[in-house]
Amino acid sequence: MTRPGQHRRLLPVVVAGGVFVFGPLVAGLAGARATALENRPLADRPSLSAGWKVFDEASLWVSDHLPVRTAAVQARSEVVRGVFGDHAVEPTRVVDGVAWPSVVEGRDRWLYAGGDFVNACHPQLGVEETVERLERMTTLLREHGRTVAVVVVPDKSTVVDDGLPARYLGRACAAERKDAFWSAYTGRDPDFLDLRPALEEADAGPGRAYLRSDSHWTPAGALVYARAVVDHVAPGTWEQSEVRAGAPFRKQGDLASVLLEDRVDEVPGWDVVRPEVRLDSESRSGDFTFRTQQSSDDPGALVRGRTAIIGDSFTFNSRAAWTPWFERSTTRHWVKTEPDLVLHEMVESDTVVLELVERDIATGDLGVFDEAFVDRLEAGLRAAD
Amino acid sequence: MSFATPMFLWVFLPVVLVLVWTLPARWRNGVVALASLVFYTWGGGPFVLGLLACIVANFVGGLLVDTERGLGPRARRVALVTVVALDLGLLGVWKYAGFASRQVDALAELFGGSSPVITLGLPIGISFFTFHHISYVVDVYRGSKRAQRNLLTFVTYIAMFPQLIAGPIVRYHEIADQLHEVRKDRFADFAAGFPRFGMGLAKKVVVADTVAPVADAAFSGQPLTTTAAWVGVLAYTIQIYFDFSGYSDMAIGLARMLGFRFPENFARPYSAVSVTDFWRRWHMSLSRWFRDYVYIPLGGNRSGTGRTYLNLLTVFVLTGFWHGAAWTFLVWGLFHGMLLVVERLTGLGRREWSGLATVLPRAVTFLLVMVGWVFFRSGSMEQALEVLRVMVVPTGEGLSDVVAVSLTNQRVVVLALAALVVLMPRDLVLGRVLDTGRGVGAAAARAIASWVAAPAAGVLVAVGTLSPFLYFQF
Numbered sequence: 001m002t003r004p005g006q007h008r009r010l011l012p013v014v015v016a017g018g019v020f021v022f023g024p025l026v027a028g029l030a031g032a033r034a035t036a037l038e039n040r041p042l043a044d045r046p047s048l049s050a051g052w053k054v055f056d057e058a059s060l061w062v063s064d065h066l067p068v069r070t071a072a073v074q075a076r077s078e079v080v081r082g083v084f085g086d087h088a089v090e091p092t093r094v095v096d097g098v099a100w101p102s103v104v105e106g107r108d109r110w111l112y113a114g115g116d117f118v119n120a121c122h123p124q125l126g127v128e129e130t131v132e133r134l135e136r137m138t139t140l141l142r143e144h145g146r147t148v149a150v151v152v153v154p155d156k157s158t159v160v161d162d163g164l165p166a167r168y169l170g171r172a173c174a175a176e177r178k179d180a181f182w183s184a185y186t187g188r189d190p191d192f193l194d195l196r197p198a199l200e201e202a203d204a205g206p207g208r209a210y211l212r213s214d215s216h217w218t219p220a221g222a223l224v225y226a227r228a229v230v231d232h233v234a235p236g237t238w239e240q241s242e243v244r245a246g247a248p249f250r251k252q253g254d255l256a257s258v259l260l261e262d263r264v265d266e267v268p269g270w271d272v273v274r275p276e277v278r279l280d281s282e283s284r285s286g287d288f289t290f291r292t293q294q295s296s297d298d299p300g301a302l303v304r305g306r307t308a309i310i311g312d313s314f315t316f317n318s319r320a321a322w323t324p325w326f327e328r329s330t331t332r333h334w335v336k337t338e339p340d341l342v343l344h345e346m347v348e349s350d351t352v353v354l355e356l357v358e359r360d361i362a363t364g365d366l367g368v369f370d371e372a373f374v375d376r377l378e379a380g381l382r383a384a385d
Numbered sequence: 386m387s388f389a390t391p392m393f394l395w396v397f398l399p400v401v402l403v404l405v406w407t408l409p410a411r412w413r414n415g416v417v418a419l420a421s422l423v424f425y426t427w428g429g430g431p432f433v434l435g436l437l438a439c440i441v442a443n444f445v446g447g448l449l450v451d452t453e454r455g456l457g458p459r460a461r462r463v464a465l466v467t468v469v470a471l472d473l474g475l476l477g478v479w480k481y482a483g484f485a486s487r488q489v490d491a492l493a494e495l496f497g498g499s500s501p502v503i504t505l506g507l508p509i510g511i512s513f514f515t516f517h518h519i520s521y522v523v524d525v526y527r528g529s530k531r532a533q534r535n536l537l538t539f540v541t542y543i544a545m546f547p548q549l550i551a552g553p554i555v556r557y558h559e560i561a562d563q564l565h566e567v568r569k570d571r572f573a574d575f576a577a578g579f580p581r582f583g584m585g586l587a588k589k590v591v592v593a594d595t596v597a598p599v600a601d602a603a604f605s606g607q608p609l610t611t612t613a614a615w616v617g618v619l620a621y622t623i624q625i626y627f628d629f630s631g632y633s634d635m636a637i638g639l640a641r642m643l644g645f646r647f648p649e650n651f652a653r654p655y656s657a658v659s660v661t662d663f664w665r666r667w668h669m670s671l672s673r674w675f676r677d678y679v680y681i682p683l684g685g686n687r688s689g690t691g692r693t694y695l696n697l698l699t700v701f702v703l704t705g706f707w708h709g710a711a712w713t714f715l716v717w718g719l720f721h722g723m724l725l726v727v728e729r730l731t732g733l734g735r736r737e738w739s740g741l742a743t744v745l746p747r748a749v750t751f752l753l754v755m756v757g758w759v760f761f762r763s764g765s766m767e768q769a770l771e772v773l774r775v776m777v778v779p780t781g782e783g784l785s786d787v788v789a790v791s792l793t794n795q796r797v798v799v800l801a802l803a804a805l806v807v808l809m810p811r812d813l814v815l816g817r818v819l820d821t822g823r824g825v826g827a828a829a830a831r832a833i834a835s836w837v838a839a840p841a842a843g844v845l846v847a848v849g850t851l852s853p854f855l856y857f858q859f
Contacts (some may be wrong), residue, residue: 009828010576016835017579020843021402024395052430059392059427063849066391072847084795089848092598097764098605098787099598167786 024068032067037260077260088260095122100169103255109263110163111255113215115359116155117170120177125364127177131184133366137354137374138191144381147351148191149232151225153217153314155358156210159199163212181362193232198224206268213253213263215313219246219270222318225355226272230325233351234303237325246271274324276301282323287341288316288333292323302327305350310334310342315355326351339368347380386427388635389590389846397424398639402575405643410567414541417643424546425510432508435475436544442471443518444539447525451532465526469519476515479505484710510550512707516674517543521557523678530561538564547639551632553650553670556677563645571644578641580819580831583839585634590845591838593628595799596620602791604762604772610780613788614772621762622755623803626655629668634816641820648673649816655754656811658746660724661734663754671707675700694729698722708761713769717760724753743811751807 036042043064046057063069077088092099093114100118103111134150141148157164158178186194202220203209209221217225223243230238249269256263282292296302302325309315309322309331316333323329330349334342346352360367386393401420405413426433446468450461486503493500521542525532533539542564548555603609603617633650640647650670657663664672680700686693698719705718728734738746756773763769784792818830 007572010573013576013580013831013835014572016832016839017575017583020579020583020835020839021394021399024391024847025399055386055427055430059386059390062392062396063390066395066847069391069847069849072844075844076848080795084793084798086793086795090598090793096606097601098607099601099791101790167789169786169790171786 024066027067028065034065034067034069037070037073073260089258091258093118098169103258104165104168106163106165106168108163109212110160111213111253111259112157112164113155113255113359116157117168117174119359119363119365120174121170123177123363125366127180127184127362127364130181130361130364130366131188133369133371133374134185134192134361135189137369137377138189140374140378140381141346141352142191144385146346146349146381147233149193149229149351149353150189150191151193151195151229151311151353151355152185152361153225153355153357154196154199155362156215156217158358159196159203160208160210178358178362181358191232193228195224195228198228208267211251211253211265211267213256213261213265214251215255216251216317217314218265218267219249219321220268222321223270223272225314225318226322226325229322229353230303233307233353234325237300237303240274240276240298240301241324242273243270244273245269270321272321272324274301277324287338288336289341290316290319290331291329292326293328294324294326303351306330306348307351307353308332308345308349309353309355310346311353311355312357314357334368339373342368343373343376343380346377347384386424388632388639389586389842391846391849392427393424394843394846397427402642406571410569413567413644414535414538414564417545418537418540421540421544421546421549425544425549428550429509432506435508436514439472439475439514439518440540440543441536443468443522443543444533444536446471446522447532447539448534450522450526452526452528453531461526465522468522472515472518472522476511479508479511481706481710513548513550513552513554514543516554516671517557519678520554520674524557524561529558533561533564545640545645547636547643547645548647551629551636552668553633553636553647554674555647555670556674559648560645567644574644575642577820578638578643579839580638580834581641581816582635582638583842584815584819584834585631585636585638586842586846587834587838588627588631588634590842592799592803593624593631594845595796596624596627596803598791599788599796599800600624600762602787604764604768605787606764606768607787608785609772609775609788610782610785611775611778612780612783613785614775616784616792617788618755618759618762618772618776619804620800622655622758623800623806625758625761626651626806627803637816637820649814651816652814653806653809653811655751655807656747656809657750657754658738658743658811659728659734659736659750660721660753661728663750664721664725671704675704679703694726697725697729701725712766713760713763716766716769717757720757720760747807 034042043057043060046054046061048054050057066072073088080086080088087103087105091102093102094100095118100114102114104114104117105111138148138150155178157174182194182196185192199209199217199221202218202224205220207218207220209224210217227238246269248266250264250266253261253263253265276298277294277296280293280295282290284290294302304327307326307329309326309329311331312333312335315322315331319331330345332342332345356367386397388394397420401416404416404420408416422433422437425436429436446464449456449464450468452461456464482503483505486501490500490502521533521539524530533542542555542557542560543549545555597620600617600621603613603620609617630651637647637649648670650668652666652669654663654667657666680696683696683699684692685696688696699722701718701722702715703718704721705714705716708714708717725734733746736746759772759776760766760769763772783789815830818827819834822830
């Protein structure tokens with residue numbers, strides 16, 4: 001047995017241990033609650049119906065709902081940034097045993113999506129097969145009387161290469177694959193649009209073409225996209241409008257958020273001025289669908305008929321730039337919307353705009369647009385004729 | 386369940402401690418046994434049923450081989466061989482059947498055929514609880530301890546959660562008496578165990594997990610330069626020591642909090658002056674197990690020089706194979722066994738060094754241990770030989786991208802500071818200082834472990850940037 005005098009000497013260690021072991025539990029019982037730190041809700045309570053997985057669910061629930069977690073994340077971030085000058089977190093994606101960073105930091109605080117490199121270095125499909133499948137879709141749509149525009153949004157690393165770090169994983173293999181893709185894509189089909197020259201031109205301007213800490217483009221980049229599409233599907237329409245400087249555009253960087261950093265990019269904003277066009281109605285539904293109906297007394301002011309704009313976050317982030325140009329448009333997010341709805345929209349429209357990103361398409365990741373989808377599209381177009 | 390998780394630290398552990406502290410002292414073993422089975426089920430799921438079946442089989446086996454039982458020597462020997470064969474058979478099937486079937490398939494391919502390859506999930510901790518079981522029945526058979534007659538107490542020994550899935554390997558005779566002693570001074574036990582646990586947690590999450598990505602990058606199979614290979618191997622050398630010894634420290638600290646004393650498992654192995662010395666300091670509980678239950682029964686060093694060398698090589702090949710069912714582990718064990726034989730032949734293993742004269746043997750030993758880790762860490766023999774080739778044949782191209790990208794400022798600093806462990810005095814074993822040290826220095830060490838190391842590690846655990854313990858796979 002230890003004597004009382006020894007107990008007094010042991011007290012500081014016991015207090016430290018007590019606070020460490022029981023502190024979070026006591027804080028929780030006292031009403032302290034965790035807050036959601038990641039871009040997802042906190043884990044649900046574990047359910048016995050999960051079988052053996054209930055243990056994993058319980059562990060996740062405890063980790064998520066730990067009352068001290070927010071304070072711990074802040075403390076760690078302060079130390080890692082303040083003392084070491086590193087990012088608070090270094091999220092990675094392990095592919096073939098290699099941990100690829102989810103975000104790559106370049107010069108002058110430029111951030112790049114890690115997918116720009118890891119995907120290109122691990123292609124899912126050959127370049128030729130990828131482009132052929134895309135070409136089959138556009139050919140089908142054309143053959144069935146649709147007006148088509150396909151846009152592959154270049155990765156930020158493709159256009160803003162001056163911000164890339166001196167060394168990063170996948171530099172050589174990503175460049176090789178992307179070069180091969182653009183060689184196969186450019187000029188292959190009359191409806192394949194290549195935005196790279198126009199984006200590089202926009203990038204030379206004060207607002208750049210892409211946001212520094214976000215994966216998306218700036219309003220200047222969005223205008224390049226809108227103009228390329230409008231010029232392609234309704235030549236001459238763009239000239240009837242005015243684009244002028246608007247309020248500065250501010251956006252919290254999605255790539256910075258992945259690093260648990262709070263960075264806001266501010267770049268010049270642009271307004272598309274079209275006094276001759278009236279917005280008759282617009283609606284948005286929860287399944288990432290956006291509809292507008294517009295009219296104009298000038299018959300050449302709008303892309304006539306029904307337009308399907310099938311895109312992803314680049315399209316949704318550029319809405320202000322391209323909605324003023326279409327009489328009846330329905331925008332669907334091909335990643336987040338049911339493939340059947342995407343297919344229906346393509347079949348039922350007079351004009352189809354399809355937007356994909358380089359980091360996916362250049363590596364053969366065609367998402368929902370697999371062989372089966374193209375077969376169904378063909379059947380649908382036949383049935384609609 | 387891993388120790389370095391919020392679930393363990395802030396739900397499981399406080400509940401177990403409160404139960405041990407508040408329920409009658411004689412219930413301690415029951416609480417620990419039940420908690421241990423919950424702990425195992427958390428990570429092992431249905432494998433807990435297999436663990437329980439093994440426990441019952443060995444419990445019965447222990448009763449049969451007990452010297453006081455009245456069975457004849459032959460019957461006891463048959464019972465011992467049966468139980469040990471059962472334990473090794475289960476380990477063989479779960480851990481080695483896949484490896485064996487792959488070798489058969491490879492052989493069949495040579496003759497244009499094929500053979501089915503077995504794929505089984507490895508029950509966590511099977512290598513450890515199998516060795517505990519064997520230790521138990523052999524100790525009882527030898528008469529060094531009586532058979533356990535209380536199944537709950539036996540479950541406490543085999544399944545005790547601090548050591549269940551990653552050791553240290555506690556031989557039965559080291560803990561048998563403690564299972565019946567119920568210490569009353571929980572305050573002192575907690576005060577003695579917490580600093581050790583805190584230090585172990587910090588070694589694991591602050592050091593090992595921080596440098597792990599550098600080692601992972603080097604062993605990812607991407608092209609390496611000479612510098613990158615050395616940096617990666619050094620990172621792994623640091624990682625595996627801090628990971629495994631940190632886990633052992635946590636186990637020893639946790640056991641102490643519950644009123645048990647576990648044997649030491651590490652004693653500054655990277656300050657060893659020979660490979661022989663290294664194995665007196667690295668995973669000591671495994672070395673002792675092999676000595677008691679394999680090396681000595683084989684004849685040890687009392688059956689002639691040639692036989693001694695053969696015994697050494699056998700033990701080390703088995704040690705390597707115990708770590709994993711792959712040629713790389715086998716070669717790692719053989720590599721160490723051969724070095725031990727060389728040291729015996731030359732007398733280097735027994736030579737005493739002191740003062741500055743230790744610098745060169747320490748450096749050479751450290752280098753040899755690093756070379757061994759290349760086999761241990763590599764996914765295949767081809768990769769191991771390639772890494773060794775790049776380490777030896779200079780490429781002169783600085784760091785390769787895959788390693789350069791992994792070297793954040795934090796990792797460089799932690800790696801450099803952790804590498805200083807190699808330079809520390811040979812006899813300064815922090816675990817011993819925390820457990821039994823007296824004076825201001827020891828008190829300061831306990832305070833730092835409790836008030837700095839443990840909270841720092843706790844912050845990292847709460848943030849959730851964790852990796853599984855390396856030794857879970859063994």
